[in-house]
Amino acid sequence: MSNRVLEVEDLHVHFPLEYGRVVKAVRGVSFHIDRGETLAIVGESGSGKSVTAMSVMRLNDFLHAKYPSGKVTMTPMGEAPIDVLNESQRRMQDVRGDHVAMIFQEPMTSLNPVLKNGFQVTEAIMRHQALGEDEAQKRALELFDLVRIPESLKRFNQYPHQLSGGMRQRVMIAMALSCRPSLLIADEPTTALDVTIQAQILELIKQLQKEIGMAVLFITHDMGVVAEVADRVAVMLLGKKVEEGPAADIFHRPQHPYTQALLSAVPRLGSMRGKDLPEKFDNVEVKGTFAEMAENA
């Protein structure tokens, strides 16, 4: 078990509403990730995939989330396991950054628009590592090179709005990797990017994962992206995991009807080879209502 970075057992996440009503966003999800491995959690809007990821960092607490049951154990390289759901937020502030880092869909909302790119990465290094400003700055600049930002010194001294979306996401990745985390959570990191830039960022994440040996939890709705990055895939529907397995099995032998419907709705490049006229999708009218599917999920 020394290779296990993250173990999530029977996680439940509830968000209380007014008048005692509750949104049960995650309803009993279990999974694990080992060192150097990429697990992709896929699902459509509202399936609970982002809430699951946020629970691993305890970021849902700021939305008053309750964890009625479940256990999240994180085991950073060479350190004692951390019982995430029972740690204080003060301790979690160190865990976030030291051991687990996250990149989000829209890098512009994650970067401070009035601070220079380089300073934002430097600041993160100073917060988490006992380094002086000069040394932290040097380290930050190395990270800019690590994530292959061209003309890194010039970009270092610019503001986020002067960068393109792809370059901003590189800055976010530099920041995330600054403390060499054991686990990187990537929540739709390429959804807002153009395909050619998306291909660059996916390649970069894969490369860095090899260099650093971290585990990656990849959250996405895009089955194409899943196929590019994932070793294993967990499919979520309405707060539950309906299917999990090695990527090749999920794509070639999906068992759950929802996974099958999801895959048949994915437009695949090359599916129309040799055909002159457009064609409709088959098998996309999902049987029954969403509520019925929830019952069976």
Added chain:
Amino acid sequence: MPLDQNSAPLLNVEGMTTYFDITGGLLGGVTARVHAVEDISFHIKPAETLAMVGESGCGKSTTGRTLIGLEKATAGKIEFDGVDLTAMSRSDRRDAVTQMQMIFQDPYSSLNPRQTVGTSISEPMLVHNIMPKADVKDHVVGLLRKVGLQPAHFDRYPHEFSGGQRQRICIARALGLSPRMIIADEAVSALDVTIQAQVINLFMGLQEEFGLSLLFISHDMAVVERIAHRVAVMYLGRIVEMGPRREVFDNPQHSYTQKLLSAVPIADPTADRAERGLMVDEIPSAVRALDYKPGTLTFREVSPGHMVANEE
């Protein structure tokens, strides 16, 4: 009504150009221009789907917005059903474009949150006075059914619907004026895949039924491959490759088309993947100095109808 390859084009665009001025300085003079769309020409036939593809900033949305009159063309001709729209007065143009309707990416921001769905769909019909007021409601109910919604949805508000249902409402509203052409600007990009597939099927079904022409603006090559008869690839405001969908996808000629296609993720983990390497190149800016003179592109015809811009 199937596509007839010999029919005359419904829309014919020649040399369309759209610039945006960038003002600045003490007196607010024009300091530079964004060359959003640069001298593009294309046509669409009745019952045909032309897909306009490219990445952010390539000018594909500006093309759609200029066609329908939301932006003013700097130069060029836009002929719809044989009439040049750019030469028309505003009011004439407003009548002419009832036959051309647009659907946008985010259905929530294109519906008035304080109007019921029924009111939203009825409004264009009342404004353009296309049928007696008493008949409008029945017509709207018919449209709701056509796009896969229920008559009971007439009195509901947009927030009560999911993203896919909202997009269906926008489609019903566009159909209300019995258009001959629909411009769909990233109309399925914000939807989950299962819903996206259903909405794409809806577009294709409506095209079969009414012989609609469709300008389908999208960045998603896999969706485009499914829906398009012909494809135009845009890069930095210009069309660099255009032709029948099968030709462009099976035999891409321009280096940008090839790059775009090879970047699309393959939804199969066991597929052979070409080594992409760690690229960092980005699309250059379309902001140009005032004295910039765009060169003219020359095209070569690879196969019938498949045009490719020559690269230096």
